[in-house]
Amino acid sequence: MIYVVGHKKPDTDSVCSAIVFAYLLNEWKKAGCKIMKVDEEAVPVIQGEPNAESKFVLEKFGISVPEIMTDGEGKKVALVDHSDKVQSLDNIDKAEIIAVVDHHKIGDVTTPNPILFVNFPVGCTATVLKFLFDKTGVAIPKDMAGLLLAAILSDTVVFKSATTTDMDKEAAEELAKIAGIDDIVNFGVEVKSKLSDVSGMSAKDIIMRDFKDYNMSGKKVGVGQVELIDLKAVENRMEEIYNELAKIKQESGYHTIVLMLTDIMKEGTELMVVTDEPKIVEITFGKKLEGKSVWLPGVMSRKKQVVPPLEKTFANL
Numbered sequence: 056m057i058y059v060v061g062h063k064k065p066d067t068d069s070v071c072s073a074i075v076f077a078y079l080l081n082e083w084k085k086a087g088c089k090i091m092k093v094d095e096e097a098v099p100v101i102q103g104e105p106n107a108e109s110k111f112v113l114e115k116f117g118i119s120v121p122e123i124m125t126d127g128e129g130k131k132v133a134l135v136d137h138s139d140k141v142q143s144l145d146n147i148d149k150a151e152i153i154a155v156v157d158h159h160k161i162g163d164v165t166t167p168n169p170i171l172f173v174n175f176p177v178g179c180t181a182t183v184l185k186f187l188f189d190k191t192g193v194a195i196p197k198d199m200a201g202l203l204l205a206a207i208l209s210d211t212v213v214f215k216s217a218t219t220t221d222m223d224k225e226a227a228e229e230l231a232k233i234a235g236i237d238d239i240v241n242f243g244v245e246v247k248s249k250l251s252d253v254s255g256m257s258a259k260d261i262i263m264r265d266f267k268d269y270n271m272s273g274k275k276v277g278v279g280q281v282e283l284i285d286l287k288a289v290e291n292r293m294e295e296i297y298n299e300l301a302k303i304k305q306e307s308g309y310h311t312i313v314l315m316l317t318d319i320m321k322e323g324t325e326l327m328v329v330t331d332e333p334k335i336v337e338i339t340f341g342k343k344l345e346g347k348s349v350w351l352p353g354v355m356s357r358k359k360q361v362v363p364p365l366e367k368t369f370a371n372l
């Protein structure tokens with residue numbers, strides 16, 4: 056058995072790409088594949104509960120939620136949407152990795168033998184999978200096309216993220232035709248709106264849902280991101296969220312925590328910051344904190360527009 060798995064804290068790309076790559080591997084097993092030999096059945100798994108957005112997408116296309124698996128010891132695995140050990144299965148060193156399909160920086164997994172390793176600097180793993188279907192002449196069924204399309208719209212924030220490429224847009228258009236989705240942008244906004252409803256969530260849950268730790272020149276820095284259809288969803292809760300950030304900072308010894316409250320429609324981010332050194336905000340983004348936060352037009356991507364410039368600031372502090 057080959058277990059196909061995305062990263063920890065699965066997002067829609069990690070869930071859908073695991074399902075679709077497992078489907079593709081099984082097609083390759085049946086019909087043969089000119090790239091690699093597949094002798095075993097592939098099954099998708101996830102490392103944790105899917106979020107509300109992923110659940111909506113699976114339901115929409117009539118696909119059941121994959122089983123949860125967290126340990127890779129003794130297993131044959133194919134990784135999607137990551138190649139970093141910290142994001143992978145526990146004991147990934149004791150697993151046999153047979154393939155990696157990804158769109159991130161190259162991580163630190165290694166293999167003793169040559170494997171299929173396909174990584175494009177595009178907006179979504181699903182875009183790379185679309186390429187693999189085309190390249191190996193496998194038809195994409197309607198439900199699989201729907202999953203791939205939803206993953207692309209999710210990861211690229213409906214094509215607004217700085218990570219979006221022409222390849223993502225082309226793939227999405229072809230997939231939408233197969234999936235029978237007429238209005239791609241409208242569908243994308245519907246997908247993204249599922250995580251935008253934060254009304255029933257505690258401030259801590261809002262902050263931690265998509266939160267990553269970094270070591271920036273020896274300082275512990277946390278960067279969270281919440282993508283919202285409309286910033287108004289958190290307008291009345293800014294104080295509460297800020298107080299929670301301050302609490303987390305103190306309890307867990309952060310030098311700085313920034314929370315990106317990203318408005319998908321207005322295409323910008325209200326950046327909330329708690330820090331020992333408030334001047335880092337102006338140095339990094341050219342704008343001063345106005346009270347607890349600052350509006351950064353055009354800033355949508357943590358990995359491209361927030362983390363690298365912050366790292367640079369910390370390096371020169």
Ligand SMILES: [Mn+2]
Nearest residue numbers: 068136180210
């Ligand atoms: Mn992804």
